Amino acid sequence: MNTKSDDAVDPTTAAKNADPGSSSRSGRPTLDLRFVTRMSRELGDAVAAAASRDGLTSGAWVRRLLMERVALQSPVDARSRRPGTLPSEEVVAISTAVRELASVNAAISLKDSPAARAGLDRARGLLIPILMRHAGR
Structure with missing residues (x-):
């Protein structure tokens, strides 16, 4: 008996087969890989606070930090932020x-x-x- 549903997608296979220039139905480039990591509540709260101060979601804040660290220029990754959220x-x-x-x-x-x-x-x-x-x- 197969325990996986027929429409379930293995994230590893999906990442390997993903088109690097994939885009949404609107034609805009999209973020097509989900990266999940575990962290302590304290670190998660600190990330959320720093992201909020910068007007970003936690995911966007972490993406920007990672892009700086690996010296990557990616307009698709850099673009995502909360528009118009100033303190x-x-x-x-x-x-x-x-x-x-x-x-x-x-x-x-x-x-x-x-x-x-x-x-x-x-x-x-x-x-x-x-x-x-x-x-x-």
Whole structure:
């Protein structure tokens, strides 16, 4: 008696036979290999926290770390992330910086160079820390 179901797929065989350029029905390249690993709850929680800080899923965060380690360039692997998930404090800082830039525009219109320069400094002070946190993505 065969214990495997007829439609079950052996992951090892599937990985060997997988087309490296496989894509979804929409024609976009897809991630076609599932890699499962076991880890302690502590490590899993640390990975989840680091991924959340970077606005990524845990899987995307680990993929990026692995690509850095093996020096691989893979747009398909690098692309996956949670779009538009910025921490609320960053959203507040960005909106404040945009308001500062509006004040810079007003200062330029009034030919008030010191106020324009001060507004640019405040906007830079808000945006540069955010950009530095996201630079490695």
